[in-house]
Amino acid sequence: MLKVASANIRFDNPGDSPNDWSGRRELLSRLINDFTPDILGTQEGREPQLKNLESLLPNHKLIDLNRDWIEERMYPCIFVNSEKVDVIDSGDIWLSQTPFEAGSKSFESAFPRLCTWIQARVIETGKDFFYVNTHLDHVLGKTRKEQIQVLITEIKKLNSLSLPIILTGDFNESPKESVREVISKEWSNLFDPWEFLGKAEETSFHKFDGTHDNGCRIDWILADKIFQARSIEIRKDHEGEIYPSDHFPVFAEFNY
Template structure:
């Protein structure tokens, strides 16, 4: 089975972004992602209205939110899947705090409440299922991110078993050399960094609509179960009429198993 997984921070709907505000780029973002013929799209940031609007632009995709009690002011990592490829078995949001089951809860001196969302998917015409996790960590303090990823690890272990292929995507707001990455791989040695399989030189994934960020790092990761074969992994750095679709480069990962 071949499939395409995309991770992309879509940048929240912020009128202060002017020409880069959501109404001016919503269609080019959808166009940019859909041209890769994805099967799963994992997004970070975005509030309720923006994410529902985005779903309307994605055509054959459905948002995984039946489990979700939306808090209008919160920004959510969200998973969209192609309707004709998967059966949705179960999904859940968990907050990266000392009380993961309490919606909107905040711990570890995080600037905002942060969360993970996960879905267990059964690909049609396949006996193997997927456990897909999407998250967005704090953007300020390194130790906050370490504590948040420890919650993420604990919660994954509660629900995931090795019969499912594990995929962890997200905006980790940290480099692949960070303690966050070390902590994650220590607990999940079955994971591999899809980007690192093809690129020896690190690149910046957040670019603030400028196409580059000299002091940045690759904070957007697609971590893939070693049981899956990664065919390719790239950043889409393209523009449409000179405009970037978002302030992060989408990570495009092609896999088979």
């Protein structure tokens, strides 16, 4: 079994108090540690916050060997349980017209956006796969379409062995919109386990109160059809007014 988690951890913003990073990191890390994912994809967060999260996840290692951190940038990241997953290669792709220029942006994106990836092996089964984690623009739909196209184009080049893919992230739109249409056209073998398992749509983004009347499921886990979906859920745990983030984490289990 392969356990996958995706979580927008919200950047370290003192103005979020009591839901600033110091107020919620223990709750977030406890949720993750209780699920014990083999792979965790996070979105948002700068290097100090992400390294702090790593210190709270004793079973997980942050994969950043092929990254030169830019202080002001927020990064999607990959954490792996090294006892379950062996990382063969890794890297970042900036979702711009110059995808290997760190910090670059195009397509009217509000901020530089990127994806991060690993080529990896499930230790127990010896099966290889490609995992990609991303965070798309939060303003313009046309920008997100261009960004996901860059992601797909560059991952196709890197994934020369055509290994099965898992794609996670904060896509900043529902799976009924244009980004999913592009993915379906380019990677028709990827499915949404949420839909496959017949789950009712829920809101994954909220405003530190657990609700968002106009929200939708913008945090997805997609997988190649070779992965057999066992379960998927949006965890809505909180402790009074304290939430793990302004997004709820998504946890999924696959047979592979």
